[in-house]
Amino acid sequence: MNKPFFSRSLFWPKCSLFLAAFVWAPLSVLAQPSALPIRSADFVVAVVNSEPITNQEVQALSLRLQRDARAQGLGTTLSEIKKLALEQLINDKVQIQQAASLGVVVDEAAINQAESSVASNNQLSVEALRARLQQDGLSVNSFREQLRQQLLLTRVREREVDNRIRISDSEINQFLNEQIQRQATKISSDVNLAMILIGVPENSTPDQIKVLEDRAQSALTRARNGEDFASLAAAFSTTPDRGANGGAMGLRPLDRYPELFVQATSALPVGGISNLVRSGAGFHILKVLQRQSPPTTLLVTQTRARHILLRPSAQLSQAQAMEQLGSVRREILSGKADFAEVARRISQDGSAPQGGDLGWANPGMFVPEFEQTMNQLRPGQLAEPLVSRFGVHLIEVTERRDAPMTDAEQRSLARNVLREGKLEEAYASWVQDIRGKAFIEMRESPQ
Template identity: 50%
Template sequence: MTHRLKTLSMAMLALGVLSQAQAQGLRVPDATPAPSPVVGKSALAQADFIVAVVNSEPITNTEVMREAQREYQQLEQQRRAPPDIGLLLPEVLEALINRKAQLQTARDTGLRVEESAIDQAEQAIAAQNQLDVAELRRRVVREGQSVSQFRSQLSDQILLQRLRERDVESRIRVSEQDIDQFLRDQTSAAPTGDTQINIAQILVAVPESATPQQVDALKLRAQRAQERARKGDDFAALVREFSDAVDQANGGQLGLRSTNRYPDLFVQATAALSVGDVADLVRSPAGFHILKVVEKVRPGAPTMAVTQSHARHILLIPSARLSEADARRKLSDFKKLVVTQQADFATLARDNSQDGSAAQGGDLGWASPGMFVPEFEAAMNRLAPGEVSDPLLSRFGLHLIQLLERRKVSLTAEQQREATRAMLREKKLDETYLSWAQEVRARAYVEMREQPQ
């Protein structure tokens, strides 16, 4: 974890495989699921025969039933009502045809998968399920699959991902003009009830009995506060200096809420503003308001602010000298010492952690979402500031995490553009993939076979 747990290219590939494997029902549950009623007891359902041929490669009844079984199991785990079997089986068959056609395209064009890539994918799934590889394989066998079948499926998933990266992602282009147009559309779009904003305010109160001269003086005071806010002075400090609002906590922020829960005056004044902008002076019966947009969330738009976490950790790497069980017990003991204030987390990290952050007491600094591997980030996100996690297994080893603090920060203009680029790319990816998949399907020779009587 010397690289601060940032995901490397192969690690990202393994997790991409993991997410696809989970979509195929390959995530290993804690126990073998009960059989689903997808397959009847008739001899025909139990028989194996060819239902389709893709180019020269057959698809059998057994393959279709196995995939349908997985679909049912996944729906059961999600507590969702399964579809009618008569509707499900044609969908499963069509998905298998597309998959076969794509795999054939990958192999025919020279794509291959190394054993080391399959090993990494297998290790990623084991880590995600808090297992070692040996236990993962035992559970796969209990589910009715052989280890070689499981690894073959992982190989296919990696191959498909590489094919899509080469043939689909290479088609996607997001130009600077695309980003500019999207941001202009977002700025000019009228707020809807779904739009959420967080506004910080400074209120310079105007008494009902104020004379015109007093109103002018208070307006000048508000304008001074507004000018300093626009120059970048700390808004929370300006709230303490200028605001007459009763509640000055949290830097004058009114909280993230839908626009229909804000006064129309506030919504109109901030509608065209970006995060961090300060509105023109707003006059209400209460006085003069200086409004700053802290956060703005529109449906379908990338976030313009993120929550960052400041954490530290202790990493122990299992080895011949230190088993995984011993490492877990050692970290559990460390947690007890920290929680009971018998030891300092930073000192334990300096003395024991096998990560490059040990010299800094395990301090990982401020991190934005996505900087850590998912299992680490998920455990960290469940913590409140000051809390210590239970020992956590990732592909790097075993971790003990302490969350120090959290903060919400606005993205810079460049970061906002990159977030927009990623969102537009994701939208285009879905559209491009569907078009590409149809092209591959159209090029394949597909022969549907009748069921035997």
């Protein structure tokens, strides 16, 4: 299968959102309170426009950064991690102060939605998430305050950076042309060649070879004079099938033909006939019957899936819904139940009448927690019950294919990729600018 240019990750542009990593991170790597032991009393290590940053804050962030570094196999030292943590805290502080000066606010509804998203991503209810956080020593109020700050950072960045990025049509055109050319170099053209072979037996004398070459030349002359190539293959070819199918070898990639054949036909148009090609088997005459060029549009991997959805309610808890769908999954796998039939009977989604079929979907069409699980499935594979913001799902992937993107899809996604590239540079420049205007006093190095 040809590899599409646009991978699934590109359908969810990062847009400089630290919140994206925070909200969708595993619960174990969410912000830590004071999990790193503090051997001495807390103290101020830096002041940003009269607001302090404490050693305890640096220690807590250092722990998370250290865990991330280990997970990625990085050999960063603790001293380097503490410096990175302090720099991040200073940058966050100046951005939050900038947000306050601009009147950017985050209401309770937005915090509730972010909290719900974290819970769903970890397949927990909000109540279970809060209980888990408290077990880990982080209060609900502290957690919600961290969510508020991350949402605040996101909004001020969107206002001050994202909205200033401009992508021109000429940039999009150039980008698409480059990617289509790159894709074409990775996807070989398929070619259907027909062949007449005048075989040369081993140990043939020069005179015998000359007779066979003259016979091959006669067949070539007649083919170039317009005689039917299939008839000539049947009359002249000494292949085991005696030129069956008119000598056609079928549409196949170039790398499945001998290099001699590729070289002899590379410059020929469809209908063109090669010169005599000499190989160890004898004399070949080749005709190009068909060329299938690489697509002139970018490809996207589409997935066709079906699901059964149960929505938790007063009568059905989330745990009960997961248990019910777990039982359904076992029955389907054992052949005791049919997925489509069960979906029509119990699914609480609009796809129920279609047996849960969601149709062909491009990346990014479903919520991240659903799509992440779906993308990990092979066609015919059934996932374990999954919790999303909409309820509990049982997902099965039925098919997957690479499909050409529409012009609108190509341009939209190209714009996102180009925007992402510009955002990183623009964001770094903006942070440097507002940091340069801030009063920053370094007190003591973190312990």
